[in-house]
Amino acid sequence: MALNIIFLDIDGVLCLGRKMDKNCLQHLKTITDITSARIVLSSSWRFFPKSRAQIEASFKEIGINSLLGWTGSQGKTRVDEIYSWMKNFDNKTIEEDIIINKWIAIDDMDLYTLDKTRMQDHFVLTTLIQGITEETVKEAIRLLS
Numbered sequence: 001m002a003l004n005i006i007f008l009d010i011d012g013v014l015c016l017g018r019k020m021d022k023n024c025l026q027h028l029k030t031i032t033d034i035t036s037a038r039i040v041l042s043s044s045w046r047f048f049p050k051s052r053a054q055i056e057a058s059f060k061e062i063g064i065n066s067l068l069g070w071t072g073s074q075g076k077t078r079v080d081e082i083y084s085w086m087k088n089f090d091n092k093t094i095e096e097d098i099i100i101n102k103w104i105a106i107d108d109m110d111l112y113t114l115d116k117t118r119m120q121d122h123f124v125l126t127t128l129i130q131g132i133t134e135e136t137v138k139e140a141i142r143l144l145s
């Protein structure tokens with residue numbers, strides 16, 4: 001199945017000041033509704049079952065049903081982890097038979113500056129204070145269309 005993928009950070013994207021932000025969640029839902037993108041967690045939240053459960057609960061509450069899996073920990077940077085996931089669809093992925101159509105990462109860490117070559121046209125930066133804004137939504141939809 002050909003999928004659009006969002007590699008999603010949590011802190012500074014959905015979680016502001018230690019709690020999930022409803023506006024940011026709603027904005028993420030708009031992106032996934034319009035682009036049919038599936039979500040792969042790239043946040044350090046992915047390592048903890050309780051944190052993943054918290055994310056899933058927040059998604060469920062707002063009606064996001066797109067969680068596909070999470071990245072592993074191969075490589076030195078988050079960009080390495082994302083590329084490694086795309087290469088391997090490692091065992092952290094819930095479904096099989098996936099072909100990636102378009103993909104982006106949404107993060108408050110500037111992955112584009114970190115690795116311009118590999119993140120060009122694949123990255124939307126958020127801020128720790130605002131998380132996903134309407135601008136983020138527009139840019140994400142543009143890149144996934």
Ligand SMILES: [Mg+2]
Nearest residue numbers: 009011012108
């Ligand atoms: Mg972050």
